Amino acid sequence: MSFKTVLAMIANTNPTADLARAIEIATELEAHLSVVIIGLAVPATMGDFPAGTVWLDQRDEDLRLLEGIRKQAESACRTNGLSFDADVLYAEGVFVSEEIHRRALYADVLVIGEGVRRDSVLTRRIVDGGVFEARRPLLLVPKGRKTTLRPRRILLAWNSRTEAAQAAREALEMMTWAEEVHVVLVDPDNSYCVSGGEPGADVAAYLARHGIKVLVEQLASGGRLVEDVLERHALEIDADLVVMGAYGHSRLRERVFGGVTASILEDSKFPVLIAR
Numbered sequence: 378m379s380f381k382t383v384l385a386m387i388a389n390t391n392p393t394a395d396l397a398r399a400i401e402i403a404t405e406l407e408a409h410l411s412v413v414i415i416g417l418a419v420p421a422t423m424g425d426f427p428a429g430t431v432w433l434d435q436r437d438e439d440l441r442l443l444e445g446i447r448k449q450a451e452s453a454c455r456t457n458g459l460s461f462d463a464d465v466l467y468a469e470g471v472f473v474s475e476e477i478h479r480r481a482l483y484a485d486v487l488v489i490g491e492g493v494r495r496d497s498v499l500t501r502r503i504v505d506g507g508v509f510e511a512r513r514p515l516l517l518v519p520k521g522r523k524t525t526l527r528p529r530r531i532l533l534a535w536n537s538r539t540e541a542a543q544a545a546r547e548a549l550e551m552m553t554w555a556e557e558v559h560v561v562l563v564d565p566d567n568s569y570c571v572s573g574g575e576p577g578a579d580v581a582a583y584l585a586r587h588g589i590k591v592l593v594e595q596l597a598s599g600g601r602l603v604e605d606v607l608e609r610h611a612l613e614i615d616a617d618l619v620v621m622g623a624y625g626h627s628r629l630r631e632r633v634f635g636g637v638t639a640s641i642l643e644d645s646k647f648p649v650l651i652a653r
Contacts, residue, residue: 395490477506540622
């Protein structure tokens with residue numbers, strides 16, 4: 378699909394760098410950039426009713442800071458000649474998820490950088506509203522590495538599950554532009570009912586019909602975490618982008634015990650496009 382509307386979430390941590398990366402992505406795609414300056418509001422406690430001055434002062438301070446970032450975003454977008462809109466979203470957790478869901482319905486891809494990803498609670502709210510509820514792909518932009526949605530080399534993490542297939546479909550147009558796509562399976566299940574006659578062969582054939590140059594690679598974890606295997610291999614092949622499905626297990630299990638997607642959200646050093 379063509380990415381013509383980019384929804385970028387910017388927090389009050391590291392906003393200048395994250396905004397610059399979002400502008401680079403939108404400029405490259407010649408896309409409209411919707412910027413949401415986002416902050417999680419601290420709910421009032423029972424002892425604050427009627428609302429205490431400390432709680433109200435904190436909200437006022439937070440809103441002033443977010444409003445200042447919004448003005449910075451508008452100025453930067455105008456300077457770069459972008460089609461854009463910018464808004465402030467300041468609410469308690471569940472309302473943030475609902476608002477992200479509503480906005481994501483009208484975007485092609487969501488973008489978060491290092492500033493948002495430092496706040497695991499905020500990241501979860503964005504994933505809940507954007508990836509799970511609105512079913513939009515989410516691009517994770519790491520610090521210190523160029524991020525592009527016109528990549529030369531893509532690593533597609535594959536496990537023959539619906540989430541991986543959805544991620545592949547979201548990235549299909551990018552993969553047709555790429556010089557090569559590495560379909561990577563870590564400790565693949567060789568049973569016929571899961572992977573067909575040969576793990577990775579079916580998805581490779583599917584992608585090849587779209588004119589995509591595909592290499593299938595089956596990797597043994599050797600006891601290492603799957604996310605570490607993927608990241609190391611992305612480095613070895615000089616991948617520009619990792620594409621993967623979000624959450625192979627139940628969301629509750631991921632939250633309690635961790636998982637590949639949870640680790641990628643927190644600590645990936647590569648640009649990652651996740652979808653479900």
